[in-house]
Amino acid sequence: MHNPQLNKNGELAHLLSIEGLPQGILTQILDTAASFMEVSARDVKKVPLLRGKSVFNLFFENSTRTRTTFEIAAKRLSADVINLDINKSSTAKGETLLDTIDNLVAMHANLFVVRHASSGAPFLIAEHLQRIGRDDVHVVNAGDGRHAHPTQGLLDMYTIRHYKKDFTQLRVAIVGDILHSRVARSDIHALTTLGVPEVRAIGPETLLPKHLDKLGVHVFHDMNEGLKDCDVVIMLRLQNERMSGALLPSAGEYFRHYGLTPQKLALAKPDAIVMHPGPMNRGVEIHSAVADGEQAVILPQVTFGIAVRMAVMSIVAGN
Template sequence: MKHLLSLEDLPRTGIESLLGRADGWRKTALSGQQPRQPLTGRTVVNLFFEPSTRTRSSFELAAKRLGATVLNFDMASSSARKGETLADTLYTLEAMGGEIFVVRHAVDGVVAGLAEVCADGTRLINAGDGRSAHPTQGLLDMLTIRQRKGRDFSGLSVAIIGDVRHSRVARSDLHALRALDTGEIRVAAPPALLPDASELSGCLVCEDADSAVRGADVVMTLRLQRERMEDGLVASLEAYFRDWGITPERLALARPDAIVMHPGPMNRGVEISDAVADGPQSVIRDQVSNGVAVRMAVLEALVAAA
């Protein structure tokens, strides 16, 4: 693995190997041990063209725990580029000694484009590009499912509910769930928020939230960007919550041991109710913790491959 651009590029064994390593880092953290520091002396650059304090912080903590020097290069709020091309920005940071770049950009495919022009020794991690992919989020979601449901996903029914159309999180989850041979992948969203059918191969499209949740082992709900309302794709937050929000009543349709996931940040009362978010079936904070562990595993794997 030279870069991590999308989970589409990773075979099942590759995903499982990363999850295994991440599980190890998670256990090290819980044990309170000082971790090994395989990135000592390495420079990780957080190159964010879209602001994201949350994802950036998760990568920053992961890299620092591995001993790396971290440089935050926030292009969203900086005038650093002043007309410079994206590739020149990358070349400049490579020339300063940057080795691993964690890149977020609002435009689909930009990170893959940088992978074509970067130096031979450079490693890129896609931290979210447009609506395309957010592979470390996909991995942390799989790790969270695995911790609760075991390694064999073939008997699981996973429901993804919400704005799948605009979600890079959902796309990476779909790639990973398929790669891990998940028993049933259900997708449910208002029509305007469903993706093109070509993206849903192998998925069961459900016409409403209840039928998606019924009997599911895993209920993943997605953040609803408020822009969707401004764009007229959603009539009102109240109606959305009534029809698509995960409430205790709706969750009661799922298996009794079903888990509920959300990539955060949550809009409480829009896509999820307080009682579910804070309830015993919620694994939302585990997702965040697993995020740091997954990013440690990815950073380590990329350095080992260098």
């Protein structure tokens, strides 16, 4: 089956999902990101790679944080960035998603960064672009429904590689609401592709998807067991809406079982790193002593995220 993310030379044309990407492409993105790390640290944080290109941030779902990271990354590549608050736009007037896309393509858009509440929306757009023969226009998925958040997955991989060097010796635990998390899904595919031998999922039964074992993931309901001897602990954000729902007794109860405290973290390897996609709920999924502690690499994740997004945008626009 043809992979809609790759062009006919097998190069990355769109970043829609980590699932199905070969290891070589993941490594290419991480290596390119490494080369951009010093740009953001410069006095003049600019490279001219996308100068004069039009990048559209199409956020059908609100996310200031993610939009901002893409906006910064695009501006550091010297692109012209147009933010479209789609709630306010023509979609509200009954225009279809693909009519909106056709219009923006007619304005000579070069790259769409798409966040959408519906799983698969960025795929639809990429397929449509292919159907109308516009292989010069590219799509980057900035999170679609519960499906995927590939740039978050990639920045997580960048972070792990930065601190642990070699993927093939690691034990990585992902903790929390994996059922509703596109981050978890992207991380699991990336970790597997990059050769991590043991991926663990830790959480209450109500927040874990069924059939995780088919992805090669080891399931733990007891956090103490699950954290044992891990090299990397990826904490997930507990969405506020879950806490008041039937899926969980209370935030306090959740914290008691699955909140990462210094005591629980002590069960992992002494040099284990702690990651979190942000924004954090301190006292819900993570104790402040861990969030601000020496093993946390949560802020470096943000820094790496800019470089990874610059890498993805420059790679797809260059192919």
